[in-house]
Amino acid sequence: EEVVVDDFVGRYIDTFKIKYPDFKINYKADGLHVFYTDPVLLGSVFQNLIENAYKYSHPKKKELSINITQKKGDLVFSFIDRGIGIPKNEHQNVFKKFYRIENQYNQNGSVGLGLAFCKELVNFMNGEITVNSKVNEGSEFIVTLPNEN
Numbered sequence: 674e675e676v677v678v679d680d681f682v683g684r685y686i687d688t689f690k691i692k693y694p695d696f697k698i699n700y701k702a703d704g705l706h707v708f709y710t711d712p713v714l715l716g717s718v719f720q721n722l723i724e725n726a727y728k729y730s731h732p733k734k735k736e737l738s739i740n741i742t743q744k745k746g747d748l749v750f751s752f753i754d755r756g757i758g759i760p761k762n763e764h765q766n767v768f769k770k771f772y773r774i775e776n777q778y779n780q781n782g783s784v785g786l787g788l789a790f791c792k793e794l795v796n797f798m799n800g801e802i803t804v805n806s807k808v809n810e811g812s813e814f815i816v817t818l819p820n821e822n
């Protein structure tokens with residue numbers, strides 16, 4: 674179905690700002706994009722990545738930048754936080770089911786499925802998800818999805 678990216682992302686950001694008033698979320702897109710996708714699946718990916726960015730950031734640095742760019746037929750969604758980061762040797766592991774890295778921000782009720790679920794959804798949408806991250810600096814999750822019009 675047709676998703677107007679600006680409206681879609683704007684709604685997510687508004688919801689999170691109500692849920693987490695101390696969360697600073699920046700959003701930038703390189704144009705007005707209309708995207709043909711399943712908004713429920715895309716929403717689940719957003720939900721998990723935004724939750725993680727909040728959860729794994731220091732209390733006084735709860736900041737996320739969402740950038741959207743178009744590359745040929747693909748839309749590229751980038752989520753950049755300034756959180757605790759992920760060691761390089763764990764970058765591939767975090768997408769595994771039930772895989773978690775012990776840290777001060779782990780919460781009861783977290784099971785390590787969020788990113789595994791994101792990966793399943795993104796693969797199902799014929800896209801890709803990758804991570805760049807440095808410990809104590811932050812993380813970037815990049816979701817690339819083909820525009821299937």
Ligand code: ATP
Binds near residue numbers: 758783
């Ligand atoms: P769940 O999502 O099921 O509630 P979870 O957040 O622990 O639990 P994932 O979302 O799959 O599980 O993330 C796996 C692990 O990757 C986390 O335990 C955390 O250590 C690390 N991680 C995920 N996102 C980030 C991030 N933005 N910054 C730092 N570490 C992260």
Ligand code: MG
Binds near residue numbers: 721725
């Ligand atoms: Mg999670």
